[in-house]
Amino acid sequence: MAKKGVLSQGTHVWILHGDTPTLTKMDCVKAFVMGDDSTTEINTTCLEEPKTATSDWGLTTPGEGSIQIDTDPKNLSHMKLLELAADRAEVGVYVGWSDGDATPSITGSDVTLPTSRTWSSFRAILRKGSPVFDADSLVNHTVPMKRQTEALDVFKVVTGG
Template identity: 35%
Template sequence: MSRIKTQKTQVYAVIAGAVVRFACYKGFSFGQDTFGKIDASCLDEDTKDYERGMRDPGEGSISIDLDDENVSHIKLLQVAESGEKIEWYIGSSHASTPPTYEAVTGIDLPEDRIWWSFKGYINPTAPDDIAADALVSYAFTIVRTSGVITTLRTVTP
């Protein structure tokens, strides 16, 4: 039975045509989608009947303990301020092979790990509470503008 550890999961995004890896993050959440309910009930029924409506992508988050010498932490702050919608790629701990991106062909996800991908933007935020015996931390809200797509790895028997 295979169990997939979260330790060594890596977070990437395509920003301005380049793959950026967000290093030393503390937590990541995809958020959960909801769907509208379209009432398809007949008046002569005792129970309501619904059709699934439009997807409302969830809000996730990425958390860091700010390191102003970590270029990816500064990039998070900049992307949050810009409001730019970016493509996110989260790679499982099976391997550490990064994705590659070319403007003509798009993203190339290595087949040696599971990938979860979506589009979304980050809301700007202030640091979390400043307290004794703590680090300056941020919890950025990621507003997804798409569902999460799972790309399974290639497993050889």
């Protein structure tokens, strides 16, 4: 049977940070959650309406997610993530799905995402999380992030038939 869908294994995450923008590939992310957006409802029902309430969509509030790592002090990307979280930095997040292996490029502050891979991207504020010490496991951090924008998905360009 042919594989259906896209596997999580093979996903890569990059963080855009700094006054002089730097794109850092996160090594060994254990789990990644983008978070769901919520949208308010605006009641549009007139007082004369006897039976059915009506509404319209209001503003969307971007969701809260997280990045989980098995914390490795020798892993520079882990240390950068924890430093940015301690500073409550706003960063760009670029998630390359496992349906390709192309990497993003940066020119100035502009990030270019190759069309040979599906991408999700957004801006988020990171927040420091505490290390977790569980029996029979590696010490880990779950770094909370509050998205500041909608998560945009740009799907891989499929060529041929």
